[in-house]
Amino acid sequence: MIDERQRERVVPAHHEPAPPHVERNPGRDLDLGWIESVRVNRSAVERRVATLPGRRTVKQEWQAAWLLRAISCMDLTTLAGDDTVGTVQRLCAKARHPVRADILEAVGMAQHGLQVGAVCVYHTFVSTAVEALRGTDIPVAAVSTGFPAGLNPFELRVREIEASVAAGAREIDIVIGRHHVLGGDWQALYDEVKAFRQACGEAHIKTILATGELGTLRNVTKASLVCMMAGADFIKTSTGKESVNATAAVSLVMLRAIRDYYVRTGYRVGFKPAGGIKTAKQALEWLILMKEELGDEWLRPHLFRFGASSLLGDIERQLEHHVTGQYSAAFRHPLA
């Protein structure tokens, strides 16, 4: 039954990991064969994410350090219809000093210059944020391309990116056309994202998949790969405006897509879960997921961001609890 012949190792080229690159992902040709080979088993994915919190945890000093790391990876965000210059300035002030000085002092991080990963706003407030963050190296990120639906005329969407970059945004969070994914038109998705990437120039591009609207995990993986092939620097789960935002399951399959892309091309692409991440415990679970699936390098802000608006408050309370041993209260920490 078993062929006893010496089996030769005929290994397709992509089976050997590509050498790693340090520069940002330049993208590559659309590989439809790769896209079509995607398989995702939802039950198995859900089992992995359901059991992971029981397999890994961090306590005490480790927990405090990890929570501080979460802050450094945070895109402190305000994307509300009633945003004003004032609220954006307040957010930027918080970005500079995300944690009370006495708490940082107590954990030995006072001299560390802890700050958030970025401040994320609508285009209208890019210049406000750039001004408010002057003197720091905190980048301003702008949501763009007709956020959140992404259905404005294509030319307008490209011009919006250019305008935000011109106003000083160093990161652009674009939204993809979900209709391309749902219709299986990967070429159209690729072309669109590639055009956005060109419009970004030196600014980094985060592609928001709006995973809650893609129907299946398999679509999430395929869309992730197409965006990376088109040159995404980050892939991001959600706008925060869909009814289902960043879940652990979609995060897992996106991370696995990032890993496959890295193994085959040597380029590291970042990940940004956004929407519904409100607690310190959730933040730790995401960090654990990153560490387990992608490794320590992806625990840095150049490859990992949380999109969050209320997460910081809970982390501050947990840090104070770590320092004092007493449970904290929200009003004890400065508002964003």
Add this chain to the structure above:
Amino acid sequence: MVSRMTSSVAQIFETMEYGPAPESPSLAHAWLDGHNRRFGMFIDGSWTALDDDRLFDSVNPANGQPIARITQATEGEVNRAVAAARRAFESWSQISGHVRARYLYALARQLQKHSRRLAVLETLDNGKPIRETRDLDIPLATRHFYHHAGWAQLMATELPGYQPLGVAGQIIPWNFPLLMLAWKIAPALAMGNTVVLKPAEWTSLTALAFAEICAEIGLPPGVVNIVTGDGQVGELIVKHPDIDKIAFTGSTEVGRIIRAATAGSGKKLSLELGGKSPFVVFEDADLDSVVEGVVDAIWFNQGQVCCAGSRLLVQEGVAPRLIHKLRTRMERLRIGDPLDKAIDIGAIVAPTQLQKIRQLVAQGQAEGATMWQPSWACPTEGYFYPPTLFTDVAPAATIAQVEIFGPVLISMTFRTPAEAVALANNTRFGLAASVWSEDINLALDVSRQIKAGVVWVNSTNLFDAAAGFGGYRESGFGREGGKEGLYEYVKRTAGPSSRANIQALSGTVEPDDGQQANGNGQHGALPTLLPPIDRTPKHYIGGKQARPDSGYSRTVTDPHGRIIGEVGDGNRKDIRNAVEAARAAGKWADQTAHARAQILYYIAENLSSRSAEFAQRIVSQTGRGLAAAEAEVEAALERLFTYAAWADKYDGAVHATPLRNVTLAVPEPIGVIGVVCPDEFPLLGCISLLAPPITMGNTVVLVPSERHPLSATDLYQVLDTSDVPAGVVNIVTGPRDALAKVLAEHNDVDALWYGGSAAGCALVERASVGNLKRTWSWSGQRDWLDRASAEGEEFLRQATQVKNIWVPYGA
């Protein structure tokens, strides 16, 4: 792996390491201290006095330190436990199912309430990670009691006609101490049995904690007895004359010894033994999920799992990618203090087990396989072994065949689904299998073809009280969990007919009654002018009559001693040929149930047209009256109708397991079944034992009544004209027990039914240890006319084995 140094927050902020996350053992230690760390045994509702001379250490494998001392039971204590169980059985078996349900419910509640203490205690005693004891062992054990509380409640209505067995002797292994206890005790108690249970000597502490819980809830004394000690205590249980049932989970080696030791004792036996379970990965599988599946398959409980997916079979095209992914993942596994909540792999249970793993790994390397282990080092204190992956493994390699029972995975490649099945089934074991493919056609096709009691599609190591667990082949027999598991702890309530009149109905009439024997053998009494044409039946093998290998014939006589015919004198080579023919006819199982039913009806039709001849044959062989013989033929026809009717109605089930999935409990044919027929009712007995196996898709090697074989040999022509495919039924005449022994010893016979002498029962049970085939034997006569006891569900269950296929789904 785990940094023990205190690190500053600023340092950790840079390194992003995991720190220690210890589960506190203080409450478990307090419990041990409360018992002065010395334990007697729980017999008849109270604790035995301590005898310092018989205490031995129970060791924490994570550091090699003793944590308590437990007792080596004496023969007197085992006797006392069995006697207590026997006394308790009188009332426990008589109280209502509802009362038993309340006790089982109370046990479940109590386990749940003390779950964390039990989890920590289990980890201290066994060395497995707290994550597993906390999230799997204890919750699954608890669920088993809840589930079986339900079966106690429903026994009267759901299992009518069944009664408890009596005292169950239960011997459990060290790899899942409390969970295996639950798998044994819950169904036994639910069905009204009482138990004497011996935990493994390395891991007895949670069983003793469970005994305490039995006392706390007021379980009547003697219903559960826990005795401790080594294999000698197990042997005392196995050989105890007043035990009705032995349930064993452990090694195939010990299972064989137990099978031999209980042979002929009348003890009911269930064995859950070893495995070398295949983990089959097709090229269209979700490979990242496969990797996590492998982790849960072979690095769960340090690989010390009977159903561990220890043979990774990968389709060639994706093998390099999968192996790369797997190695990357293995680098991230964490080994260390099993009480740490973020540990994947704990300690091996004992130094001897560790030594065995090391030796087999060395042998694997010596035989040319490539070994790979992660770059990190194991703790030096305690008994640890790193996760290990072998590639370039040939099926002939030792490590591809034997159960390592450690964190060692071997991998092989295949090209086609057929080759995957061939490799998967290329083992003596048949406990579990895992099949990974996103193509439901492929996954289900392969799941049905793999010889294993449990198949997990795109998943692995899923367990639940509602689903049966147990093996094919040398992985043992019997099921635990689900309705199918209950039958291991019940027996048929005696039927309404009186055994006393069986002889009158069926047996040979003594010669002085002057009845006219009127057969048509060549030496019969019919007056005739022409000499009759010789009609000596040979064996019936592969659809043809085959001359006996011996070249000898045996004479068949009537009750007066007159010769009425001759049949072939079968020997071991005839059995060998018949088994080969039966094995070759395996496609019979692929026929639709409807098609098999049609053939059974056809057999009945052709038998019916010759019913007068068959009745005469019964008369001539047995000397019974013609009316009785005609009644037997009519009953045989009806029996064929019964099984034709059953063919498409003996369904499986979809078990309600707590997961988004369908758990299909599929009754599958066992394979080749040897059937050794009793003397009573020469035709009806034969048909009653032939029809159920072929109805369910088995093929049969049948040895007819030694004394009255002609009713069976007359069937050749009936079978020939009824479209029965060649080899589905094979008949070898000859000396009953000698042929039974050959069948019992034959490693390609999957099950053996035997109706004959008590000595013969012992013989076949003892001789069956080679491939641990399922045997079903009885001595004394059965009333084959009694439909309640001579046909139906029990026979169909004996002709099948349940495969549980777990199919999680999700768009």
